[in-house]
Structure formats: structure tokens, C-alpha cells
Amino acid sequence: MSAPSDKPLLIVFGAGGHGRVAADAALCSGAFRGVVASDRNPAAWGTALLPGVPVLAPEALAGLPTPLALHVAIGNNPVRRQETDQLRAGLPQATLSTIVHPHASVAVTARIAPGCLITAQCVIGPLAELGAGVIVNHGAVVDHDCRIAAWAHIAPGVKLGGAVRVGEAALVGAGSTVLRNLHVGRNATLGAGAVLLQDLPEGQAWAGVPARPLQGASA
Ligand SMILES: CC(C)(COP(=O)(O)OP(=O)(O)OC[C@H]1O[C@@H](n2cnc3c(N)ncnc32)[C@H](O)[C@@H]1OP(=O)(O)O)[C@@H](O)C(=O)NCCC(=O)NCCS
Known part of the structure; x- marks a missing residue:
């Protein structure tokens, strides 16, 4: 069994209702040492997706401490695919996570x-x-x-x-x-x-x- 500190910090990308479902499931799973969210909408930055889950600007993600996991929580199928490709290219240190x-x-x-x-x-x-x-x-x-x-x-x-x-x-x-x-x-x-x-x-x-x-x- 891995120590809690070995677990990745999860980035949930998409700060809408679907993102809340993903963040909640991640918290319930216990598989991550913490959960943060991000979104391209500046109006979401500085808010909380759920209590204890801050929404960060995409520019802040590269500075997060590793190990990092990434989950793209956007319900629209083509947009989810496109954002996943773009974020993985910009954040190679984050592992795409189920x-x-x-x-x-x-x-x-x-x-x-x-x-x-x-x-x-x-x-x-x-x-x-x-x-x-x-x-x-x-x-x-x-x-x-x-x-x-x-x-x-x-x-x-x-x-x-x-x-x-x-x-x-x-x-x-x-x-x-x-x-x-x-x-x-x-x-x-x-x-x-x-x-x-x-x-x-x-x-x-x-x-x-x-x-x-x-x-x-x-x-
Ligand atoms: C089928 C669907 C994609 C059609 O959306 P749309 O292209 O915007 O179509 P409209 O709402 O303009 O409706 C067009 C016609 O189809 C009918 N219609 C729409 N959805 C229908 C459905 N699910 N079952 C039966 N008839 C439906 C409308 O009543 C309308 O009929 P009319 O032309 O006789 O007035 C959409 O209604 C739907 O069911 N999407 C699934 C949503 C979903 O489950 N999302 C997951 C959320 S987590």
C-alpha cells in the first residue's frame, strides 16, 4: 500500500456540474492526495468547485507539486477530447487518470x-x-x-x-x-x-x- 504522500494530486479540468461529479468521485475514492480544479473561464478562477477544491487558472497548473494526475471533466465529447490533447501536451508531468x-x-x-x-x-x-x-x-x-x-x-x-x-x-x-x-x-x-x-x-x-x-x- 502506498503512503498518502505518494498519491498524486488530481487536477479536474472543467469547473461545471460535471466537474463537481468528477471531483466528488475522486474525493470519495481516496486515490488522490488532494483535488484541485481548473477551467478556461476566468470567472471561475478563485472560486471553489466544491468545499476544499479550489479552481485555479490553467497557467497555475505547471507549478503544482508532483506527482500530478489529470482528469478532463467536460461533458461535450469533442471538446473533452480536444482539451485532453491540449492539456497533456502542456502538462507532460501529469498522468491522465480514470x-x-x-x-x-x-x-x-x-x-x-x-x-x-x-x-x-x-x-x-x-x-x-x-x-x-x-x-x-x-x-x-x-x-x-x-x-x-x-x-x-x-x-x-x-x-x-x-x-x-x-x-x-x-x-x-x-x-x-x-x-x-x-x-x-x-x-x-x-x-x-x-x-x-x-x-x-x-x-x-x-x-x-x-x-x-x-x-x-x-x-
Ligand atoms: C435527441 C436530442 C439530442 C435532440 O436534441 P436537438 O437536436 O436539440 O432537438 P430538439 O430539442 O430541437 O428536438 C427536435 C425534435 O425531436 C424531439 N425530441 C427531442 N429529444 C427527444 C427525445 N429524447 N425523445 C423523443 N423526442 C425527442 C422534439 O420534441 C422535437 O420534436 P418536434 O420537431 O416534433 O417538435 C436531445 O433532445 C436529447 O435527448 N439529448 C440527450 C441529452 C442527454 O441525455 N444528455 C446527457 C446529460 S448528462
Whole structure:
């Protein structure tokens, strides 16, 4: 077991509601010696994301004492990917970190890449795979053998049946259900509350029960 001083200080980048969820999960996990936040919005600097979690300007991050961990907590999938690339280039001393809330259930055989957020009450089943920067939000179920590509967001209360594949940067909306073996395409959006009964093609937005293409909706 490592001494508390060996644990990294975590930077949560993104000082909004999603950042609060990430910072809270990090604090609950006990995996970090402390948590600070940062954001590009100057209005957030000097405020607290949560009690004891100060929001620093990005320029202040390079001076923080190592070891350092970085988690990008931005709900928008393309922005999360872009910020992760930019911050990793500017802060090579920080390790991109996955945060796992202690009240998530993660199978011992699940494979989880860096930069993911696994929140309270969610379930990651056996042999499931999460790519970099994936969000599995409160109460979501990612069942056995699912493969979730990098930068996807599995929103609160989603149910993914076994062996579902979710493409890169896709959004599976809150409370939706995807039947087993189906594929949600890259950059696709499944609307909140939908039930998906067939594959959702890349870049499209579908919603409803059963899910159908949304005319004119923005994916
Ligand atoms: C599907 C979604 C992306 C569409 O957003 P949008 O492009 O802004 O679409 P609009 O709100 O303009 O709605 C377009 C039409 O789709 C309908 N619609 C929107 N979302 C819907 C949903 N989830 N289920 C059924 N119909 C929906 C609207 O009623 C509207 O119908 P109309 O043209 O007959 O009036 C969005 O509503 C959604 O469900 N996003 C998921 C959000 C989420 O879960 N985020 C995670 C938070 S942690």
C-alpha cells in the first residue's frame, strides 16, 4: 500500500456540474492526495468547485507539486477530447487518470483506458472495454462484453445490453436502453429515454420508443 504522500494530486479540468461529479468521485475514492480544479473561464478562477477544491487558472497548473494526475471533466465529447490533447501536451508531468467512484461496480475483467469517469451506482460488466475519456454516468449499466470507444458518453440511467458497441464520441442519452449486440455509430446521438432496437448509423441522432431518426436534430 502506498503512503498518502505518494498519491498524486488530481487536477479536474472543467469547473461545471460535471466537474463537481468528477471531483466528488475522486474525493470519495481516496486515490488522490488532494483535488484541485481548473477551467478556461476566468470567472471561475478563485472560486471553489466544491468545499476544499479550489479552481485555479490553467497557467497555475505547471507549478503544482508532483506527482500530478489529470482528469478532463467536460461533458461535450469533442471538446473533452480536444482539451485532453491540449492539456497533456502542456502538462507532460501529469498522468491522465480514470476516476472510479467507490460505489460503482466494476468487473475485475473489465478493461478501462485512462481518462474515464465511472460514477456512483453504475455497473461495468465482465470483459467490457472502455476507451480513453469515456464517461459512464450515474446509475448506468454497461453489461458484459460491451465495447465503448474513446470519448463516448453513457449518460445517467442508460442500460446497455450485453456486447453492445458504442462508437467514438457517441452520446447515449439519459435513461435510454440499447438491446444486446447492437451498434451505436461513431458521433451518433441516442436521445434521452429512447429504446434502440436496431443499429444506429454513424453521425445520426435517433430518439423515441422504438428509436427512429430525428428529422433536423443536431447529433
Ligand atoms: C435527441 C436530442 C439530442 C435532440 O436534441 P436537438 O437536436 O436539440 O432537438 P430538439 O430539442 O430541437 O428536438 C427536435 C425534435 O425531436 C424531439 N425530441 C427531442 N429529444 C427527444 C427525445 N429524447 N425523445 C423523443 N423526442 C425527442 C422534439 O420534441 C422535437 O420534436 P418536434 O420537431 O416534433 O417538435 C436531445 O433532445 C436529447 O435527448 N439529448 C440527450 C441529452 C442527454 O441525455 N444528455 C446527457 C446529460 S448528462
